[in-house]
Amino acid sequence: MTAPSHTGTESVRTSYKVRASELVGRNWLNTGGKQLSLEDLRGKITILDFWTFCCINCLHVLDELRPLEAKYSDVLVTVGVHSPKFEYEADPVALAAAVERYEIHHPVLDDPELVTWQAYAARAWPTLVVVDPEGYIVAHLSGEGHASGLESLIEELIAEHTEKGTLHRGDGPYVAPPAREGDLRFPGKAVALENGNFLVGDSGHHRIVELGNDLATVVRTFGSGVKGFADGDAETAQFNEPQGLALLPAALAASLGYHVVVADTVNHRLRSINLETGAVGTLAGNGVQRLLDAEQARTAADNVADADAWISDLGNDPLNTSLSSPWDVLWSEKANAVVIAMAGTHQIFSFDPSSLALRVFAGTGLEGLADGKPGESWFAQSSGLAADAQGNIWVADSETSALRRLVLAEDGSVEAVESAIGAGLFDFGFRDGAADQARLQHPLGVAVLPDGSVAIADTYNGAVRRYDPATATVSTLARGLNEPADVQLDDTVDGEPVLLVVETNNHQLVRLPLPAEALVVDEGAAHTHRPKTKVTAGAHELTVRFSAPKGQKLDDRWGDPTQLKISSSPEELLLGGGGTSTGLRRTLELNPEISEGVLHITARAAACDGEPGGEIPDHAACHLYQQDWGIPVILDAEGETELVLDLRGMD
Numbered sequence: 054m055t056a057p058s059h060t061g062t063e064s065v066r067t068s069y070k071v072r073a074s075e076l077v078g079r080n081w082l083n084t085g086g087k088q089l090s091l092e093d094l095r096g097k098i099t100i101l102d103f104w105t106f107c108c109i110n111c112l113h114v115l116d117e118l119r120p121l122e123a124k125y126s127d128v129l130v131t132v133g134v135h136s137p138k139f140e141y142e143a144d145p146v147a148l149a150a151a152v153e154r155y156e157i158h159h160p161v162l163d164d165p166e167l168v169t170w171q172a173y174a175a176r177a178w179p180t181l182v183v184v185d186p187e188g189y190i191v192a193h194l195s196g197e198g199h200a201s202g203l204e205s206l207i208e209e210l211i212a213e214h215t216e217k218g219t220l221h222r223g224d225g226p227y228v229a230p231p232a233r234e235g236d237l238r239f240p241g242k243a244v245a246l247e248n249g250n251f252l253v254g255d256s257g258h259h260r261i262v263e264l265g266n267d268l269a270t271v272v273r274t275f276g277s278g279v280k281g282f283a284d285g286d287a288e289t290a291q292f293n294e295p296q297g298l299a300l301l302p303a304a305l306a307a308s309l310g311y312h313v314v315v316a317d318t319v320n321h322r323l324r325s326i327n328l329e330t331g332a333v334g335t336l337a338g339n340g341v342q343r344l345l346d347a348e349q350a351r352t353a354a355d356n357v358a359d360a361d362a363w364i365s366d367l368g369n370d371p372l373n374t375s376l377s378s379p380w381d382v383l384w385s386e387k388a389n390a391v392v393i394a395m396a397g398t399h400q401i402f403s404f405d406p407s408s409l410a411l412r413v414f415a416g417t418g419l420e421g422l423a424d425g426k427p428g429e430s431w432f433a434q435s436s437g438l439a440a441d442a443q444g445n446i447w448v449a450d451s452e453t454s455a456l457r458r459l460v461l462a463e464d465g466s467v468e469a470v471e472s473a474i475g476a477g478l479f480d481f482g483f484r485d486g487a488a489d490q491a492r493l494q495h496p497l498g499v500a501v502l503p504d505g506s507v508a509i510a511d512t513y514n515g516a517v518r519r520y521d522p523a524t525a526t527v528s529t530l531a532r533g534l535n536e537p538a539d540v541q542l543d544d545t546v547d548g549e550p551v552l553l554v555v556e557t558n559n560h561q562l563v564r565l566p567l568p569a570e571a572l573v574v575d576e577g578a579a580h581t582h583r584p585k586t587k588v589t590a591g592a593h594e595l596t597v598r599f600s601a602p603k604g605q606k607l608d609d610r611w612g613d614p615t616q617l618k619i620s621s622s623p624e625e626l627l628l629g630g631g632g633t634s635t636g637l638r639r640t641l642e643l644n645p646e647i648s649e650g651v652l653h654i655t656a657r658a659a660a661c662d663g664e665p666g667g668e669i670p671d672h673a674a675c676h677l678y679q680q681d682w683g684i685p686v687i688l689d690a691e692g693e694t695e696l697v698l699d700l701r702g703m704d
């Protein structure tokens with residue numbers, strides 16, 4: 054390992070001047086049918102947003118860009134370049150639905166073969182590339198959290214190109230599609246009520262709907278239907294893409310004054326609903342997306358090597374604590390708490406509504422699939438929760454296409470995290486049989502059936518799958534669905550219980566019988582379609598470039614404030630250079646006996662408010678910058694001997 058390399062550059066602009074490549078793909082959306090070219094964008098500042106609709110970080114970036122698009126509407130054009138991770142995401146109909154669902158108000162290029170992705174050397178979702186009005190690349194950024202830095206760059210480009218006469222003001226190429234009508238719009242999760250009705254997260258209408266037992270009659274709604282955040286009565290309260298719902302035990306609800314907990318996903322909050330009065334309140338979350346809590350940031354500033362310390366207790370002030378895209382919630386009798394699938398930080402949280410204690414229940418915050426103790430486990434955008442008869446909690450871990458289980462101890466804490474199905478971030482498919490060989494594709498929901506088996510809303514396969522813990526086998530209960538996002542056991546019907554499925558892209562809830570005999574399907578396993586980087590075996594130099602944002606400086610008071618964590622799949626790919634240590638350069642030793650694999654890289658850097666060359670003021674705010682990459686590689690004698698990545702601080 055060599056010494057770390059930091060730049061002193063304050064601008065986020067690239068140090069080189071390269072013409073932007075043409076935008077090539079299958080089709081354009083949100084343009085009224087027009088096929089755009091780079092020439093059509095000349096005279097505008099253009100942000101290319103390389104995204105895929107499964108990715109929670111990409112959804113965060115969509116929201117980060119909205120204020121910039123509104124503020125600079127006459128000079129800025131955002132172009133979403135959709136670069137699919139999963140096979141299902143390459144379906145043009147599914148993409149069109151996602152563009153509608155997430156209210157994307159800019160042109161989107163459908164790039165299923167990753168042609169434009171490769172032309173712009175994107176390596177991670179999301180990636181942002183800024184092109185100036187003359188067609189030159191001026192910034193290339195990975196990850197989220199870049200809004201303020203982009204705003205500074207846009208102001209800089211406006212001034213520069215106004216003076217040069219190369220900035221053209223006026224409307225951009227976006228053309229709005231027709232609005233969709235209907236009682237439900239992209240519903241996400243549902244929960245059964247004691248009266249036989251169902252409460253549904255009507256995410257596309259930004260409200261909660263009570264449906265009658267016929268699954269068609271709208272009994273009442275909670276929320277105005279206007280995207281936003283507001284507490285109040287059922288008519289005036291506001292949500293933002295609510296998803297999961299949890300019904301509290303009657304005695305607890307009576308003592309608390311509310312009955313339902315709502316995962317208000319894009320508001321990064323937990324909300325409450327009183328079913329008797331219709332009142333909506335806020336339980337947790339300050340509306341600021343959680344990246345890293347203050348204690349961890351300070352720890353990282355003091356010694357970034359200690360930033361992995363697992364801090365589970367987040368205190369008893371939930372309204373002043375940041376959350377990140379809570380996707381599902383579940384009341385756990387054994388934990389005596391609301392368990393939260395915190396998709397945005399790849400963790401499981403818990404919330405005690407009586408004591409107001411908020412905790413990290415399991416997960417380090419690193420994205421991936423790793424079992425073990427709760428402070429060692431890795432999740433990837435967990436999106437569905439269900440409890441079994443023993444009180445253990447099953448988790449739909451969507452980005453690893455996995456079914457996980459939290460084994461709870463007698464005191465309600467997590468004893469261990471286990472994986473029943475799933476191989477990793479880039480492995481998926483439609484395969485039944487032995488669980489260790491079975492494959493799912495981005496599951497979002499789970500339910501425990503009367504025999505102890507687990508039903509899985511296998512979302513991108515359009516199916517409901519079944520895992521039997523007794524035999525460790527997987528089968529298929531139903532298929533041909535349109536993005537099933539949730540599944541519940543419904544015993545409100547006459548006769549045997551049935552499956553209640555939230556069919557998101559058909560905007561409805563449907564009942565399906567539990568078949569006497571499940572199907573056994575094997576359409577194979579697959580690996581994420583991403584270009585593999587050719588690398589040579591042996592020594593391989595890795596460099597991550599980072600510059601502290603303007604007004605901040607690297608905090609080296611206690612040594613090197615940067616860190617790399619590196620691992621591989623399979624583990625045998627790395628003979629040397631793995632593990633965690635300070636510095637942003639590392640020499641890797643790649644195994645010539647392994648033909649291909651994935652390098653998992655996490656880079657961190659700590660900076661505090663203060664000017665370069667000066668002292669860091671007492672009580673200065675400190676910031677931890679982090680980016681994760683999964684780089685597919687294939688060993689080739691003609692391959693690269695160096696890998697360069699960018700971690701740009703733009704807080």
